[in-house]
Amino acid sequence: MFRIRFHGRGGQGMKTASRILGTAFFLEGFEVQDAPRYGAERRGAPIFAYVRADKAPIYERGVIDRPGLVIVADDTLMGVSAAGVMDGVDAKTVLLVIGGEDPEIWRDRLKTEARILTLKSFVDEETSERPYVGAVCAGAAARLVGVVSKARLEEALTQELEEHGKTVISKNLGRAREAYDTVADDEGIIIDVPNMPPAEPSPPDWVDLPLDPADVASPSIYATATSVQVRTGLWRTMRPVLEPDLCKKCVWVCGSLCPDGVISADADGYPEIDYDHCKGCMICVVQCPPHALTAVPEGQAQGEIEAAEGAPP
């Protein structure tokens, strides 16, 4: 069985990637499961989708916990533990990261035995954006599994994007073909595991639940503003950055219009942006009366901060 997981951000087309790959497998005569994993997550938040494909009926269900291939559409997710990119990744897994770093760097950072591939050419160097990255993921996956022809990939993509019209299909086809060709050297690198042996025997550590009092055992929160423990700043791909020389300190404008209320006045009356939680909507950038706020790609902004702080590369 092939087990493939796609990780990206809400809005990057991971569900579409899983559907294109699922349909491509199906057209090749495979039994297939494909599904996105939904939560409360919104655009920019880490999400994932997955595909199982086998010649025999598939009895596994739910999230893939021992993936053969993990594709990460956005390398800024690699450091986000909540994204779960590395869940179940071991020496038998192939990890394909779409981003600017070399495989060795990820191997060092992640301390993993997984085989790591990277696709640099699919990231726009200026904007850090990844146009049609869903199609890129599907195209690369189709080649890596080694059992999906380019024709079937194209047919699947055309089917899945039918309602979006010819222009969208043709742009996506281009990116999918490009990805399919780019990973040609690694065709068939993903092993079709015919029958997974059982996992390490680990009997469930079942527990008899204690009778907790109702105030404990009801979904009630007694602390305030605990939501700040959720780092929604991770959703951000662009960062609003203040140019203090231009700022007129009218913080009531950006501070009120920011939906998340993450802009407040600092001691000197300048707007202070809480980057742990700023989701990167850029309303403040558009609305700033003196245009003192600019949108900077998140990766670039983080690089500049690290450089300024003299952090090791």
Added chain:
Amino acid sequence: MSETRFKAMRDMPSAHLLGAGTAMCAGCGGLEAVHEIYDVLGKNTVFVNAAGCMSLLSIYPFTPFRGSWLYTSMASAPAGAQGVRDALDILKDKGRIGDDEDLQVVTLTGDGAAYGMGLSATSGAIERGLDFLYVCYDNEGYGNTGQQTSGATPHGAHTATATGESGYPGFKKDLFSIWAAHEPAYVATVIGSEPLDLARKVEKAATMTGPRLVIALSPCPTGWDYDPQLTAEIGHLVVKTGVWPLKEYLDGKVTHTRTPHPRAPVEDYLKLQGRFRHLFEPERNEVLLAGIQAQVDAYWAPLEESP
């Protein structure tokens, strides 16, 4: 009534009460309004919520609130407010809690609940004279499930259930008038992109007793299909074009708090949104555009004629 705290934009709070880190979309126009409202109301509040996007504000164990919160159901949030309000009054009357332990009871629902499933519960609460503030964040569709048509969807808009070339054939329900017909203490329309107007109205409502109801039009990047950075811009345009009149009902009279002059053409507002793209592409739907403009013109005509 005492004079407003909010004389100018500079009087808007420079620090914010609602905790960040919620699951609302980047650029959410509903959250823009709700965090502004929370700054005005303060933490001595209990928000009684109906099913909708904002039900995901609190996901165990994370809550953005510094006061209290109760999720009820889609249809009955005003009845939940009734139970909490009545219980607090009983406890105060009997001396079991002090006045200092009392709370402002706030119902928070989307347009799906406010315009549809919860309308009978709202009507009941108003007719019973319930002392509560109702805040509806109106993003003109069932946003939390992917923007299907609701009673608040405007004429001609595309939704997940109105995908034809003319969009939604019906018209946005006039909830302001439905509420006002009940003769409650106060009704107002607001929008997060006009924080000063919003703050003054919420401040006024907070000092009153009886049923007080506020509809916050909530530009929705996800459901209306536009770049999240445009939320405030679209908010400004919906007011400038007269599509969303800012007004209040008080003592039997409706007063407009903002009269756009000159009114910008509705196209300025419509063309920024994917849900109206079919009005402009592949070719302009002049009939539908003129119809939408005519509807807005008809609304303002009596107001613009009188001096």
Added chain:
Amino acid sequence: MTTLTRKLLTGNAAAAWGARLAGVEYLPVFPITPQTEIIETLGRWTEAGEMDAKMVLLESEHSMLTAAGAAAATGVRTFTATSSQGLLYGMEMLYTVAGWRAPFVLVNVSRGLATPITLEADHNDILAARDSGFLQLHCATCQEVVDGVLLAYRLAEDEGVRLPVIVNFDGFLLSFTREPVQLPDADAAARFLPTYDAGALAFRSGHPVSEAVAVLGGTSYSYFRYEMQRAAETALDAFDTAAAAFENDFRRRYDAVECYRMDDAQTAFLMIGSYSTKAKAAVDALRLTGTPVGLVRPRLLRPFPEAALRKALAGVRGVAVIDQNLSMGKGGILHTEVASALYGTDNPPALVSFIGGLGGRDISEGEFLEMAAIAAKAGETGDVPPPRMLYSQSELRQMRKFQAIAAVEGAERLKEEAEEVAS
């Protein structure tokens, strides 16, 4: 000194008295036949100042139950009542407020469900609420109604339980039927039910709490649901403790399972609701002929008193389980519940399933005697007959006459066939 007052009360009035004696402070209500007399009675008392409670008439049962749960969650003792369609209209909120762990008492006056819409009693309404998280207490007399409401508050507010409770009794058969009722002394009732304290689960300024928040993922969800199950299980002991205290204070005993003349019984009727007193009459009649028959009646249906039921039925050979409800495609709901409780016990009795009393249909003495005979025979032979839906030739004849009037297709022929069978 305790003053004892015995007076004739309908079941509805008894329910109202239960709420009054329980010191209920808040009454969110909505009318529905055959329950309306309860809220009218309470309304008169609150208006006259005889009862210190606030009544609010909501616009639906869905809202009524929301308000009740919200008030209980804010810390006042709350009572409400409904029936049938009203219970189903509020069904979403039954599940919801139970999860709030908001303890209050809901009286349900049982009435058959649409379609066809009808007025008289059966138990499909209350059994639809079986899995809601509400505990259920079933009454057979007007005395049990007033006492049951007091017991229900003690159970609901028990610290280990903290779940709402439904007190159920039959429309018409009890709701509009007067019986002598010994009203508990008001002061003793107040001692039995001290002022309700919601503790940490209450809305107060300076004590922020976000309640009933969403969870994502099965781990959190399972924990909260499992804990409701633990609380409901705990309610078995809590009921026994409450019933013992009640017996001490008021000299009336309420076991979770009532056993009537079961000491040497070989055969038993097993049922809930007010027709169980007709079963008692049949037991008495049969005992006169020396037939060892008794009645087993669960008062508690949630939590289900399985151990007590097993004990009550130990040594019994045949049981006639009489369900005043019908789960289409399966049969009697109580029958299923009892069968599962007895599964795996040594020498379990033969359980014969009977469906009867739907929509207030009578169950006659002759039918009780026949059911006892069938159950006794099944106990002796081990041969259990298929479920029997109680319905007579004369009833079918009556239906054929109605169908002829309604001009349904082929009605005249059906009517003639029925009359031929009769003659």
